[in-house]
Every structure is written in C-alpha cells, then in structure tokens.
Amino acid sequence: MSISEEEWRFENERLQKVLKEARRQLEENRALKERLKRDGIETQKEMWQDIGSVAKDNGLDQLVDFMQLIDTMKIQKSSHEFIKRQEDKFEKILLSPYFGRMDFIEDGEENVEMCYIGISNLITDDYEFLVYDWRAPISSMYYECEIGDASYESPEGIIRGKLTLKRHYKIHNGKIEYMFDSSLKIDDEILQALLGKSTDSKMKTIVTTIQREQNKVIRNEEYRNLIVQGPAGSGKTSVALHRVAYLLYKHRDTIKPENIVIFSPNDVFNDYISNVLPELGEENMLQTTFRQYMNKALGNDFRKESYSEMMEYILEAKNKQAYRRRINNIKFKSSVTFIHILKRYVFHLEKEYGRFKDLVIKGQLIASSDDMKELFFKDYAHLPLKRRLQKLKNRILFLIEPYEKKLIENLAKEMHESDSSMNQAESMKRSTALVKDEMKEIYDEIDKMTAFDLIEIYKNLFENLEFFSAGLIDHGSDIKLNEIKKYTLENLQAKVLYYEDQPPLLYLKGALGDLPETSDIKYVIIDEAQDYTPLQYEIFHQLFKSANITILGDLNQSINPYMNVGDYENIVHIFAKEDTCRIDLTKSYRSTMEIAQFTSRLLNKNITHEWIERSGDQPKVIGFFDAEEIRKRLIQDIEDYKERGYKSIGIITRTVKEAKEVYEFLKDKADVHVIQKDDDEYISGAVIIPSYLAKGLEFDVVLIYNAGNENYNCEEERLLLYTACTRALHVLHIYYTGKLTPLLREVEIQEAEFLS
Numbered sequence: 001m002s003i004s005e006e007e008w009r010f011e012n013e014r015l016q017k018v019l020k021e022a023r024r025q026l027e028e029n030r031a032l033k034e035r036l037k038r039d040g041i042e043t044q045k046e047m048w049q050d051i052g053s054v055a056k057d058n059g060l061d062q063l064v065d066f067m068q069l070i071d072t073m074k075i076q077k078s079s080h081e082f083i084k085r086q087e088d089k090f091e092k093i094l095l096s097p098y099f100g101r102m103d104f105i106e107d108g109e110e111n112v113e114m115c116y117i118g119i120s121n122l123i124t125d126d127y128e129f130l131v132y133d134w135r136a137p138i139s140s141m142y143y144e145c146e147i148g149d150a151s152y153e154s155p156e157g158i159i160r161g162k163l164t165l166k167r168h169y170k171i172h173n174g175k176i177e178y179m180f181d182s183s184l185k186i187d188d189e190i191l192q193a194l195l196g197k198s199t200d201s202k203m204k205t206i207v208t209t210i211q212r213e214q215n216k217v218i219r220n221e222e223y224r225n226l227i228v229q230g231p232a233g234s235g236k237t238s239v240a241l242h243r244v245a246y247l248l249y250k251h252r253d254t255i256k257p258e259n260i261v262i263f264s265p266n267d268v269f270n271d272y273i274s275n276v277l278p279e280l281g282e283e284n285m286l287q288t289t290f291r292q293y294m295n296k297a298l299g300n301d302f303r304k305e306s307y308s309e310m311m312e313y314i315l316e317a318k319n320k321q322a323y324r325r326r327i328n329n330i331k332f333k334s335s336v337t338f339i340h341i342l343k344r345y346v347f348h349l350e351k352e353y354g355r356f357k358d359l360v361i362k363g364q365l366i367a368s369s370d371d372m373k374e375l376f377f378k379d380y381a382h383l384p385l386k387r388r389l390q391k392l393k394n395r396i397l398f399l400i401e402p403y404e405k406k407l408i409e410n411l412a413k414e415m416h417e418s419d420s421s422m423n424q425a426e427s428m429k430r431s432t433a434l435v436k437d438e439m440k441e442i443y444d445e446i447d448k449m450t451a452f453d454l455i456e457i458y459k460n461l462f463e464n465l466e467f468f469s470a471g472l473i474d475h476g477s478d479i480k481l482n483e484i485k486k487y488t489l490e491n492l493q494a495k496v497l498y499y500e501d502q503p504p505l506l507y508l509k510g511a512l513g514d515l516p517e518t519s520d521i522k523y524v525i526i527d528e529a530q531d532y533t534p535l536q537y538e539i540f541h542q543l544f545k546s547a548n549i550t551i552l553g554d555l556n557q558s559i560n561p562y563m564n565v566g567d568y569e570n571i572v573h574i575f576a577k578e579d580t581c582r583i584d585l586t587k588s589y590r591s592t593m594e595i596a597q598f599t600s601r602l603l604n605k606n607i608t609h610e611w612i613e614r615s616g617d618q619p620k621v622i623g624f625f626d627a628e629e630i631r632k633r634l635i636q637d638i639e640d641y642k643e644r645g646y647k648s649i650g651i652i653t654r655t656v657k658e659a660k661e662v663y664e665f666l667k668d669k670a671d672v673h674v675i676q677k678d679d680d681e682y683i684s685g686a687v688i689i690p691s692y693l694a695k696g697l698e699f700d701v702v703l704i705y706n707a708g709n710e711n712y713n714c715e716e717e718r719l720l721l722y723t724a725c726t727r728a729l730h731v732l733h734i735y736y737t738g739k740l741t742p743l744l745r746e747v748e749i750q751e752a753e754f755l756s
C-alpha cells in the first residue's frame with residue numbers, strides 16, 4: 001500500500017517531534033553527567049586532602065571519613081555508568097528512534113493509540129510514550145498480530161482490541177528512508193532485502209523483523225526450561241540473545257547481566273555473538289564454554305585434551321591402530337548407560353565410603369570408629385560426600401585439640417621441672433614442636449581417612465567397572481567393558497585426561513559436593529545444544545539447579561558423531577517435565593532457496609522445514625585434478641568474490657591440519673586468515689576454518705575445501721558436511737579431488753563441473 005503525501009508529512013513531523021524530545025533529554029543527561037563529573041573531582045580532592053591530614057591523634061576519625069568518601073565514589077561511579085548508558089541510548093535514538101508503528105484501539109475505548117516501536121522507550125516528562133521499547137508488553141502485538149483482532153498480556157491482565165494499521169520504517173541518520181504498510185505479518189520482502197545483503201562482521205540484531213514463532217521463544221516465561229529445536233539458520237542464536245535482552249528488560253529490578261550465562265561452543269563463536277546485546281542497548285551476559293568451565297573446575301594436574309583435539313583425532317586418526325578402542329571409549333562414556341553407572345557409583349560412595357578406624361593417641365580413644373560412622377552416615381547424611389568428609393575432619397580435629405593442648409602443657413611442665421634454666425616460653429615452644437612431631441602420624445591417618453581424591457575415586461570406578469555396571473548393559477551389547485577399563489586405567493596412569501573422561505569427572509565432582517554454588521545464575525542459555533551429551537546436561541542441571549534453562553539446538557547439526565545429545569528425549573527427564581516445554585522453529589532465514597534446497601537434500605531424509613524465498617545461484621560442485629588446483633582456485637575466488645562485493649568468505653576445511661596446509665599455501669598470495677583453535681578470535685573477511693569450528697557462524701560465500709571421498713568418506717560425517725554447507729548465505733561451492741564424497745552422490749546436483 002503506498003503512503004500518501006499527507007501521511008509522509010505527518011510522519012516527518014512526528015519524527016521531528018521525537019528527535020527534538022530525544023535531543024532535549026540527551027542535553028539534560030549531558031548536563032547531569034557534567035555535574036557528576038564535577039562532584040567526582042570534588043570527592044577525589046577531598047579524599048587526597050584527608051589523607052594528607054591524617055595524624056596519630058585523629059587517625060580513626062579520618063579513616064571513617066575516608067571510608068565514607070570511598071562509598072560516595074562508588075555511588076558516583078555507578079551513577080556515571082548509568083548516565084553513560086543513557087547517553088548511548090539517546091544517541092542511538094537520534095539516529096533511528098523507531099522501526100515500526102501499530103495503531104491499536106482497545107475494546108471499549110474510542111481513541112486509536114499510535115504505538116511507535118523502537119530499541120528503547122522514549123517517554124516525555126508528562127508520561128507520553130513517544131516510542132515503546134520492543135520488549136514492552138504492548139509491543140508483542142507488533143510481532144504476533146495481524147490487522148484485526150489483537151491482544152497482549154499486560155501486568156494488569158489481557159488487553160484486547162483491534163489493530164488498524166501496521167507500518168514499517170527504515171530511519172537512518174534521523175531521516176525516514178522508506179516506510180510501508182503491511183496488512184499481514186512482517187513481510188518476507190523486508191526479510192529478503194535484509195538477508196540479501198553481504199555480511200561483513202559479527203552477528204547483528206533481528207529486532208526489526210522478529211518472526212512470530214521466534215517471538216514466542218523470546219518472551220516465553222510460562223515454562224522454566226525451554227528446549228528449542230530449529231533447522232540451520234532458523235535464528236536460534238539470534239532468538240537466544242534477544243531473549244536475554246527481553247529478560248533483562250522485563251526483570252530489570254532483579255536480574256542483571258551477571259545473573260545470565262550463555263554456554264557457546266567455543267570462543268570464536270562467543271566473540272562472533274558479542275555485539276548483539278550492546279546493539280540492543282544492553283550489557284553482555286556472562287559468556288563461557290563448557291570446556292572453559294571444566295578446565296577451571298578440574299585443575300591442572302593432568303594434561304587435558306581439548307574438544308578440538310578430540311575432533312581432530314576422530315577425523316584424522318582413522319588409520320591408527322588404537323582408533324576403534326578410542327571411539328568405543330568415547331561412545332561408552334557418552335552413553336546414557338554410563339550415566340546410570342555413575343549414579344549407581346555415587347550412591348555406593350555415599351553409603352560405603354570411608355573405612356573408619358578407632359582413633360587412639362597414647363592409649364586414649366579420641367574418636368571411635370562407631371562414633372565416626374554415626375556422624376558420617378547419619379548426622380551428615382544429608383550432605384554431599386566431600387562436605388561430609390570435611391565436616392568429619394573438622395570434628396576430629398576439634399576433639400583432638402584439647403587433648404593435644406594438654407599433652408603440650410604436661411610436657412612443657414616436665415621440661416621446666418627437669419631444667420630450671422629453661423624459661424616457660426622456651427619449654428612451651430619445644431614441647432609444641434615435639435608433640436606436633438609425635439602427632440604427625442595421627443594427622444596423616446586423619447588426612448587419609450577424610451581425603452577426597454577425585455582421580456582416585458574415578459580410578460576406583462574403573463577398577464570395579466563390572467560390579468557397577470552389572471545388570472545395566474544388555475546381553476547383546478557390543479560394549480567391551482574389559483577393554484574400556486584397561487584403556488581408562490592406562491590413560492589415568494599416564495596422567496592423560498581425554499575429553500570424554502572430563503565430563504564424567506566433573507559430574508562426580510559435582511555429585512560428591514566439590515563444586516562451588518552457582519546460585520547467582522538465574523538464567524542459563526545453552527546454544528548448539530545438540531553437541532552436548534546427556535551426561536553434560538546432568539551436569540548443567542547439577543550446577544544450575546535453581547536457574548531457568550533455555551536449550552537451543554539442531555539435531556541435524558551434530559558435528560560429533562559419537563558425542564552428542566542423540567535425542568531430546570534423552571534429556572527431558574533431567575529437567576522436571578511439567579516445567580519444560582519444547583518449541584520447534586520451522587523456517588530458515590540464512591541461505592538462499594537454492595542453497596537451502598541443496599543442503600536439505602544432503603541430509604538425505606524428509607525435511608519439513610521451510611525457508612525464505614530468496615533466490616541466488618545454484619550451489620556448484622567442482623572436481624579438480626589435485627589439491628593444489630583447488631588452492632589455486634581459492635586465490636582466484638577470494639579476489640573475484642571480494643570484487644563482487646561479498647565481504648565474508650569462509651573456506652571450510654575438514655580439519656585443522658587441512659586448514660593449516662591451505663593457509664600455508666594461500667597466506668602470501670591472498671588476503672586471508674586462519675582460525676585453528678577453540679579460543680581464537682572471530683575474524684571477518686576471508687577465513688580458512690575447520691568444519692567443526694565453523695558451526696554457528698555464517699559467511700556470504702562458503703567454499704568447501706575438498707569433499708573428495710578420501711575426506712568425507714563415511715556416513716558419520718554427513719552432519720558435519722551438512723553443518724559446513726549450511727553456513728552459506730549467498731554462494732556455496734564444493735570442491736573435491738579424486739571421487740566426490742559418497743555423501744553427495746545421491747544429492748541431485750544442478751551444477752557440476754570437472755576441471756582437469
């Protein structure tokens with residue numbers, strides 16, 4: 001629907017009114033900032049003067065004043081931060097105050113309310129809402145409702161009425177570039193225009209075009225835990241971040257960014273998503289990876305394999321003799337059966353731990369084994385093992401203390417009596433040293449009895465693996481317990497912790513009470529959720545018992561064939577069923593139709609999801625005589641695609657090893673970077689990146705490096721290749737040498753060439 005001249009005039013005038021008010025508030029804010037700055041300088045001056053005048057006789061008074069000044073400075077600092085955030089907000093408003101408008105008539109009212117929706121509220125001193133924050137209750141209608149009957153949930157209850165207009169704007173540098181009305185949902189056309197652009201940097205907000213199904217996830221607070229399944233490019237990460245912004249707005253009095261944590265697959269990804277919250281005017285939540293958390297919790301006594309190192313082994317070491325043993329080990333330790341074994345073991349430890357002996361010093365019974373058992377198994381039974389041991393140790397030390405004191409005093413007295421030249425202090429000093437020395441054996445005994453050695457505990461499980469797994473493994477199963485037992489014990493002996501051993505250790509550590517409380521965390525977001533095992537979900541549950549958890553993933557993007565969630569059914573029982581809801585996203589936004597159709601054929605199963613109708617070139621599959629030819633082609637591609645205006649080009653290799661080889665060849669011939677570690681930073685432009693580190697990212701152009709059958713040669717790697725191909729927005733080329741991977745042979749390929 002075209003907009004009349006009169007409407008344009010009205011909208012331009014309205015915009016000027018909004019900008020004027022925003023400018024006024026910005027000026028007011030700046031004046032306040034200046035005042036605060038002056039106050040801050042004054043406080044500092046006062047403080048230095050006070051320090052200068054501290055003297056012996058007025059020291060305490062001055063100290064009290066000093067502490068008060070420090071408190072004042074703290075308050076000034078946080079006010080300053082608040083004002084700075086407000087200033088940023090007004091500056092953003094001045095560039096683009098809103099992106100949408102809806103006209104709403106509430107039932108029983110006559111007046112139409114024009115609601116303008118933007119990144120943040122703009123309210124006049126008379127409480128006129130010039131702009132509503134996109135997260136305000138009323139704004140939900142903008143994303144959810146079409147013209148006609150509409151309603152939203154306000155704190156006072158459901159408000160019903162009618163929407164009579166929905167208008168979209170593009171306002172840039174304080175000017176309306178375009179606007180149009182849409183009678184139905186937010187048009188695919190805007191999306192097509194938005195998504196058709198080239199991406200040059202980190203992830204961006206989608207606030208202007210959030211779709212109805214996405215909005216439902218962002219605002220869902222009916223359930224404590226959400227499991228969101230959505231195909232590649234359906235906006236899971238975007239939704240997760242907008243949900244964080246929504247929660248920070250809705251619960252701004254109680255929830256701060258440090259009460260929310262997001263678990264990302266790696267630091268490259270963490271860096272890639274780090275701009276979204278600031279763009280939405282919020283501070284970033286805590287960002288971490290499972291590996292980071294685990295590394296910190298497990299300490300540095302053992303060499304710990306990283307996730308990338310494990311992936312590299314899985315993909316690179318197929319010809320090694322020990323490969324099958326390792327894979328069986330990974331599979332077993334990632335299985336639901338192993339969780340049952342661990343739980344049984346923990347139960348056993350809680351019941352059976354500790355062989356308590358009577359503690360006797362010089363014939364005197366300090367604590368009987370029965371008393372210790374009574375404390376351990378009854379009085380402290382409600383506590384986890386580690387805490388019980390600590391408490392028991394404290395109790396024993398408490399009982400020993402008076403006895404030891406008496407021993408020291410008696411001995412000191414004896415010394416003093418037998419040698420009158422020795423003064424009392426000297427005799428006490430000597431007797432203390434002697435008694436401590438005598439007692440060393442007893443203390444060692446106590447340490448041994450109450451020791452908590454996680455690795456020993458883990459070892460003990462494998463030494464008795466048959467016992468703890470009895471009845472849990474099917475007769476027909478191909479699990480070779482003996483082999484797993486031997487393999488694990490050998491590695492522990494060599495002080496090597498493979499990645500698959502780390503989650504079980506962390507689980508035991510938590511279950512036995514050796515992990516710090518995380519009660520400050522109120523919301524946990526787990527992205528790329530398909531790549532965590534059910535055991536890792538047990539750990540999330542253990543760590544964040546009182547938090548709300550949002551899990552977002554795509555089962556079709558399980559990049560690790562042996563270590564993944566398998567099915568959400570494996571985890572729903574971990575979180576209380578009545579508090580958990582599964583939502584499926586059904587539409588993909590990232591790739592052109594041609595790429596989306598191609599990649600869904602690659603999955604080789606029935607796919608029901610839809611995609612945005614944005615058209616582009618057919619993906620190409622091109623065979624080369626050898627790897628060097630592919631590399632030469634890459635140089636030309638980088639140049640060509642940059643010239644055509646594409647800003648991000650992902651050259652996706654299968655492994656780090658391959659990425660390094662390609663980089664070595666290209667580095668002097670093209671402007672290209674390489675990402676090779678979990679903790680690397682995200683880099684834009686042309687990047688070479690191994691497949692498993694590319695998950696979650698996206699590129700204008702994706703060039704798959706060598707999908708020959710030497711490389712992707714087994715069914716287990718289908719999802720890895722799928723994940724790599726689905727990173728493409730506009731262009732997808734798959735290069736190979738030798739024969740094409742069998743995974744692509746059944747895919748109906750529209751454009752194939754062989755260059756020899």
Ligand SMILES: Nc1ncnc2c1ncn2[C@@H]1O[C@H](COP(=O)(O)OP(=O)(O)OP(=O)(O)O)[C@@H](O)[C@H]1O
Nearest residue numbers: 206209210211232233234235236237238589590696
């Ligand atoms: N409502 C939307 N409006 C505009 N763009 C969107 C929308 N939803 C998603 N996108 C875009 O689609 C792309 C994919 O989004 P995102 O990375 O959040 O999806 P994902 O489901 O996490 O993907 P994957 O699982 O493949 O990593 C991004 O470029 C994002 O900006």
